[in-house]
Amino acid sequence: MSRWRPPPPRSTAIITRAGFQRLQAELDELWKVRRPEVVAALAAAAAEGDRSENAEYTYRKKQLGEIDRRVRYLGKRLPALKVADAAPADRSAIYFGAWFTVEDVDGASARYRIVGPDETDAKAGHISIDSPLARAALRKRVDEEFEVALPEGMASYVVVAVEYDG
Secondary structure, eight states: OOOOOOOOOOOOOOEEHHHHHHHHHHHHIIIIIIIIHHHHHHHHHTSOOOOTOOHHHHHHHHHHHHHHHHHHHHEEEEEEEEEEEESSSTTTOOOOTTTTEEETTTEEHHHEEOGGGGOOOOGGGGTTTTSSHHHTTTTTTTOOOOEEEEEEEEEEEEEEEOOOOO
């Protein structure tokens, strides 16, 4: 059995200005702060002798690999991203960057923001533009109903509010 896995589907290369700045700050911190610390700790662990039984060396080597993997990803991803700064001309419909509130058939409401796949955060209500809910909600206006196929099954929502930052 091989370890080969098919590549994940390509995600939309769009991001908000705040999300882009967070990723840039993460790259800078990894490259300028964390990586030099880990390299110094790795060198100190390597100087202790037998590396095959040195847990600190093994841990630091793995940590360095994880940092380098993330730095490589961010180094390739950031130049490919398109920063969406401006709100759309039609602010009454749901587009990228919109905060929108929906209500389901039971009357439960939820508030979401459509963001790029690199900045999703479920706790903050940030959902990827590639998600089924975001795709179904695009171009909807207040009081419009829509259905979406979720892992639990079909769900119906009504748009209660749409707003944009700034």
